[in-house]
Amino acid sequence: MVATRDLLIDGALRVLAEQGLTGASAxxxxxxxxxxxxxxxxxxxxxxxxxxxxxxRGTEQRLALYRERFTTVSTFAQLLALGRDLxxxxxxxxxxxxxAQMLAGAQTDPRLVxxxxxxxxxxxxxxxxxLRRLTATMPLADLFDVPGLARAVASAFIGLELYExxxxxxxxxxxxxxEQLSVLVEVVDGLGPVARRALRSKIRRAGxx
Amino acid sequence: MVATRDLLIDGALRVLAEQGLTGASAxxxxxxxxxxxxxxxxxxxxxxxxxxxxxxRGTEQRLALYRERFTTVSTFAQLLALGRDLxxxxxxxxxxxxxAQMLAGAQTDPRLVxxxxxxxxxxxxxxxxxLRRLTATMPLADLFDVPGLARAVASAFIGLELYExxxxxxxxxxxxxxEQLSVLVEVVDGLGPVARRALRSKIRRAGxx
DNA sequence: GTCTATACATGGATAGAC
DNA sequence: GTCTATCCATGTATAGAC
Numbered sequence: 001m002v003a004t005r006d007l008l009i010d011g012a013l014r015v016l017a018e019q020g021l022t023g024a025s026a027x028x029x030x031x032x033x034x035x036x037x038x039x040x041x042x043x044x045x046x047x048x049x050x051x052x053x054x055x056x057r058g059t060e061q062r063l064a065l066y067r068e069r070f071t072t073v074s075t076f077a078q079l080l081a082l083g084r085d086l087x088x089x090x091x092x093x094x095x096x097x098x099x100a101q102m103l104a105g106a107q108t109d110p111r112l113v114x115x116x117x118x119x120x121x122x123x124x125x126x127x128x129x130x131l132r133r134l135t136a137t138m139p140l141a142d143l144f145d146v147p148g149l150a151r152a153v154a155s156a157f158i159g160l161e162l163y164e165x166x167x168x169x170x171x172x173x174x175x176x177x178x179e180q181l182s183v184l185v186e187v188v189d190g191l192g193p194v195a196r197r198a199l200r201s202k203i204r205r206a207g208x209x
Numbered sequence: 210m211v212a213t214r215d216l217l218i219d220g221a222l223r224v225l226a227e228q229g230l231t232g233a234s235a236x237x238x239x240x241x242x243x244x245x246x247x248x249x250x251x252x253x254x255x256x257x258x259x260x261x262x263x264x265x266r267g268t269e270q271r272l273a274l275y276r277e278r279f280t281t282v283s284t285f286a287q288l289l290a291l292g293r294d295l296x297x298x299x300x301x302x303x304x305x306x307x308x309a310q311m312l313a314g315a316q317t318d319p320r321l322v323x324x325x326x327x328x329x330x331x332x333x334x335x336x337x338x339x340l341r342r343l344t345a346t347m348p349l350a351d352l353f354d355v356p357g358l359a360r361a362v363a364s365a366f367i368g369l370e371l372y373e374x375x376x377x378x379x380x381x382x383x384x385x386x387x388e389q390l391s392v393l394v395e396v397v398d399g400l401g402p403v404a405r406r407a408l409r410s411k412i413r414r415a416g417x418x
Numbered sequence: 419g420t421c422t423a424t425a426c427a428t429g430g431a432t433a434g435a436c
Numbered sequence: 437g438t439c440t441a442t443c444c445a446t447g448t449a450t451a452g453a454c
Contacts, residue, residue: 020314023317025447026448038420038422038450046449083276101312108231108232111289146380147386148382151386152383155372157368161348162309162368163367170333173357174357174358177354178358184397188393191407192407195408245438247430249431251437251438345435424452425451428445434442
């Protein structure tokens with residue numbers, strides 16, 4: 001026997017992914033969950049609070065599916081490959097779609113902010129772990145602010161995910177272009193000591209930290 | 210004397226930016242425009258079509274403000290600086306906010322797709338022009354797919370803009386991190402012929418195009 | 419805990435007077 | 437072109453029976 005709370009949370013996640021925030025009403029969610037509409041208010045008090053709870057739970061659940069794979073990534077190419085995979089499976093019904101909808105809604109509804117921020121932070125933490133491991137062995141590791149980069153990577157990913165929704169071809173091309181760029185990072189990492197010294201001094205002259 | 214159509218379009222843009230897509234109803238927009246609610250349907254047929262038209266016109270107007278500055282950018286640092294500026298002024302009331310809302314809505318409402326796609330393409334074109342100019346003088350220019358990169362940069366920017374709405378500190382940190390990374394590009398560009406040759410062969414071995 | 423019924427607000431859209 | 441009035445669907449939320 002499945003608890004009604006869980007049915008409603010699942011329903012909310014499905015509706016958010018399939019119909020977006022504008023479609024996420026108590027009636028529609030309850031119908032998707034196969035329960036009565038009044039139960040939304042009995043269990044959660046309001047639609048916002050249901051969405052908030054769904055955002056939290058959904059992110060945790062989805063992240064759990066990838067956590068193991070995140071820990072096995074050991075090159076930038078592998079990280080990008082995992083990103084592509086995530087992109088393919090999370091799009092349409094996954095957590096990134098839900099987070100994107102909630103993120104857009106949170107811009108004008110302060111009540112959604114905490115849950116979205118928490119959800120994002122969970123993903124940030126995961127990516128941070130990978131980046132830290134990848135840069136640990138790099139001689140130029142101190143050039144990167146890992147937490148900052150993790151935030152940049154993840155929110156850029158959300159932007160790309162949204163873009164994919166209106167132009168799949170363009171989004172694929174954008175991802176390909178980033179993949180080409182990523183080669184640069186590994187290449188720079190693989191430079192010999194002479195070139196590396198030149199690069200470092202160049203950076204110092206450029207005013208980087 | 211201002212035409213009612215224009216009043217409604219301005220009203221729609223303001224409402225989209227201030228209250229998001231969920232708040233963008235015919236009544237609210239008409240009220241913001243100071244005109245009667247029925248005029249939305251008389252002039253545009255439906256709310257969707259008003260939003261669509263507002264998206265197009267708003268993007269053109271806003272882009273016109275920056276077009277000149279885009280053409281004067283001649284380094285990556287300058288491009289990033291312009292991005293920061295754009296970020297600061299467009300956030301809260303600007304076109305990026307509007308596009309982000311429409312983009313989120315378009316994920317589940319096909320009627321919004323064409324207008325959003327057009328709006329995005331306008332920005333892409335602008336950024337493409339800059340990137341093409343910046344990479345033209347680079348010896349490693351053929352490593353980049355400029356149109357793809359422009360799409361990646363712009364949609365990443367939208368993701369960051371949305372993230373800023375729920376965590377201003379985190380977003381600032383993400384931008385700083387990207388700024389550090391961008392130094393790498395100019396540094397690579399500034400390498401001497403010897404280091405450059407090494408890099409190029411490394412890339413060939415890595416399997417890049 | 420769950421259901422029915424219901425109150426009440428908001429939103430899309432149209433008809434018809436001016 | 438613009439306004440008033442109105443219809444009807446949808447949405448939030450609560451009361452009360454079971």
